Amino acid sequence: MEVITLGTGSPLPDPNRAGPATLIKAEGMHLLFDTGRGVLMRCASAGTGAAFLSAVFLTHLHSDHITDLNDVITSRWVMSPTPNPLRVFGPPGTEKVVRSLLDMLEDDISYRLEHHADLTWQPPVEVVEVTSGHVLAEGGVTITAEPTDHSPVRPTVGYRVEHGGGTVAIAGDTVPCDGLDRLVMGADVYVQTVLRPSLVEQVPMQRFKDTIDYHSSVVEAAETAARAGVGTLVMTHLVPAPFPGTEGEWVAEAAAHFGGEIVLAQDLTSIEVPSS
Numbered sequence: 694m695e696v697i698t699l700g701t702g703s704p705l706p707d708p709n710r711a712g713p714a715t716l717i718k719a720e721g722m723h724l725l726f727d728t729g730r731g732v733l734m735r736c737a738s739a740g741t742g743a744a745f746l747s748a749v750f751l752t753h754l755h756s757d758h759i760t761d762l763n764d765v766i767t768s769r770w771v772m773s774p775t776p777n778p779l780r781v782f783g784p785p786g787t788e789k790v791v792r793s794l795l796d797m798l799e800d801d802i803s804y805r806l807e808h809h810a811d812l813t814w815q816p817p818v819e820v821v822e823v824t825s826g827h828v829l830a831e832g833g834v835t836i837t838a839e840p841t842d843h844s845p846v847r848p849t850v851g852y853r854v855e856h857g858g859g860t861v862a863i864a865g866d867t868v869p870c871d872g873l874d875r876l877v878m879g880a881d882v883y884v885q886t887v888l889r890p891s892l893v894e895q896v897p898m899q900r901f902k903d904t905i906d907y908h909s910s911v912v913e914a915a916e917t918a919a920r921a922g923v924g925t926l927v928m929t930h931l932v933p934a935p936f937p938g939t940e941g942e943w944v945a946e947a948a949a950h951f952g953g954e955i956v957l958a959q960d961l962t963s964i965e966v967p968s969s
């Protein structure tokens with residue numbers, strides 16, 4: 694199993710960091726977690742594309758995590774020679790978001806259906822809303838979900854992916870909570886969106902400071918990793934994006950609370966997951 698951090702940015706546009714998205718390749722499956730800004734550009738760099746995704750998993754419905762879902766839906770539809778349903782798993786509310794996106798795309802869909810004689814079907818999207826427990830078992834890969842805490846964004850979920858004796862936990866935006874602890878327990882790789890309060894507090898804009906109370910800080914992510922006994926902590930969705938040369942500060946802050954391997958992700962960082 695391989696984890697690739699496709700996009701490690703936040704809502705703030707950044708020339709070097711796409712929006713939040715993580716890809717897992719396992720047993721020929723391509724599993725996409727969140728669909729932030731530029732996700733298909735990064736998929737192209739990671740050797741996949743909309744038509745080849747096995748499924749999409751949304752952690753929550755904040756705009757920065759779903760902004761390019763419409764691109765995934767449209768590109769898969771247009772690039773697939775035969776009907777190729779896109780499976781989208783996400784928290785309750787996902788069905789409504791997908792229906793609204795398809796409404797938004799109504800004109801585009803009609804143009805393409807009229808123009809391409811061999812394209813005779815609407816974009817097929819199959820939504821499954823999940824809150825906890827079993828999500829998917831296929832091709833030797835098992836995926837479960839746990840509720841997380843990103844209040845007032847409700848509900849939110851994290852995903853636990855198991856294959857070949859290896860385990861990856863994809864947490865999404867959350868503060869430490871029981872669901873997160875269950876999600877992460879004993880994982881080989883734990884991918885957590887993080888924020889550094891000491892930097893965010895310096896921004897003279899209350900709206901930015903508001904984000905501190907519903908994200909894991911670097912220290913909290915490290916504490917969760919230590920409590921769960923994970924092998925590798927991967928920090929992504931970095932708020933604010935580290936100034937070049939300060940990456941070591943982020944890692945040192947986490948290392949003070951967690952003795953395992955620490956990865957401060959960039960776009961397209963690849964992490965091999967050990968299998969037993």
Ligand SMILES: [Zn+2]
Pocket residue numbers: 753755843846866
């Ligand atoms: Zn969020």
Ligand SMILES: [Zn+2]
Pocket residue numbers: 703704713755757758866886930
């Ligand atoms: Zn976010």
